[in-house]
Amino acid sequence: MIMRSLIAALTTALLAGSALAAPQLKAEVVVIGAVVTVGDMFDDAGLQAELPLFRAPNPGTTGSVPVAAITAAAARIGIADFEANGLQSVNVIRSASVVDEAVLTDLITRDLVSRGTIGAAVTAQAMFTVPFAPINAEATDAPATLLSLRYLPGNGAFNARFAVAGMAKPLDVSGTLDLSVEAPHLATSLPAGTVISASDIEMRPVSLRNGDTSGFADPAQLVGMQLNRQSREGMLLKPADVSTPTLIARNDLVTIYFRQGPMTLTVKGQAITNAVTGAPVQVLNLMSKRVITATAIAAGAVEVSKDPLALAGL
Numbered sequence: 027m028i029m030r031s032l033i034a035a036l037t038t039a040l041l042a043g044s045a046l047a048a049p050q051l052k053a054e055v056v057v058i059g060a061v062v063t064v065g066d067m068f069d070d071a072g073l074q075a076e077l078p079l080f081r082a083p084n085p086g087t088t089g090s091v092p093v094a095a096i097t098a099a100a101a102r103i104g105i106a107d108f109e110a111n112g113l114q115s116v117n118v119i120r121s122a123s124v125v126d127e128a129v130l131t132d133l134i135t136r137d138l139v140s141r142g143t144i145g146a147a148v149t150a151q152a153m154f155t156v157p158f159a160p161i162n163a164e165a166t167d168a169p170a171t172l173l174s175l176r177y178l179p180g181n182g183a184f185n186a187r188f189a190v191a192g193m194a195k196p197l198d199v200s201g202t203l204d205l206s207v208e209a210p211h212l213a214t215s216l217p218a219g220t221v222i223s224a225s226d227i228e229m230r231p232v233s234l235r236n237g238d239t240s241g242f243a244d245p246a247q248l249v250g251m252q253l254n255r256q257s258r259e260g261m262l263l264k265p266a267d268v269s270t271p272t273l274i275a276r277n278d279l280v281t282i283y284f285r286q287g288p289m290t291l292t293v294k295g296q297a298i299t300n301a302v303t304g305a306p307v308q309v310l311n312l313m314s315k316r317v318i319t320a321t322a323i324a325a326g327a328v329e330v331s332k333d334p335l336a337l338a339g340l
Contacts (some may be wrong), residue, residue: 086122172327
């Protein structure tokens with residue numbers, strides 16, 4: 027019986043203390059939405075936390091609210107008392123998401139990629155007809171949304187309409203898009219015949235129009251290929267600029283192989299033509315002084331087929 031009375035007394039005291047606790051005014055408030063609530067303005071706001079007090083300042087701006095104005099707003103919703111903590115005013119900061127030309131360009135680019143109008147690897151640079159200052163939109167996951175887009179691939183012209191969070195009217199813009207892609211260029215000047223390595227290539231942006239008309243090589247297909255001519259640093263690499271490396275060059279001394287089961291015959295020869303790996307090559311047999319057709323198999327090595335005529339030519 028004594029224990030029950032003690033628990034009841036403690037519960038009553040806690041409830042009474044909770045009822046007497048006054049909300050605590052904050053010195054600075056940061057809000058996202060258009061309304062400042064009781065919970066934004068006060069600590070220990072309790073069940074009234076979601077009630078609106080007054081409108082927030084515009085996105086990206088700060089407003090100073092006198093305590094007298096806060097007192098009047100709080101009284102209108104039934105908060106008769108709060109702890110001001112000696113404050114004379116409270117700074118209310120409204121968060122914002124910046125919408126600028128880069129944000130709009132990204133939305134336009136993503137829309138064109140989703141349509142299949144441009145490739146995912148394409149980079150777009152928008153040149154707006156009328157440049158505009160960045161806009162402070164509401165701090166949301168999507169501060170700007172593309173409503174409509176008209177794009178002319180021939181000259182890159184576009185007209186676009188956007189909805190900006192917090193703005194009542196849509197935003198209309200126009201301009202042109204300069205599309206570019208990353209293309210392989212030589213990182214240094216190299217002589218003809220150089221076999222290209224990964225370190226010889228660097229990626230640089232190239233206008234998509236120039237890329238479409240002149241063409242350029244896939245970097246993965248360049249490594250291990252041979253330059254056809256002396257090339258300068260910064261040159262855009264095209265498929266016609268490279269070829270499979272020459273394995274055997276004209277006048278190279280080579281060993282001619284003939285293999286039959288466990289037997290291997292060799293004889294010295296001299297290449298008359300150039301050849302890449304696996305390609306036919308004309309070779310002079312230095313012993314018989316006959317010219318034969320062989321296959322380039324390695325640097326300084328060719329092989330004669332099992333054709334009896336080819337063997338007889340040795």
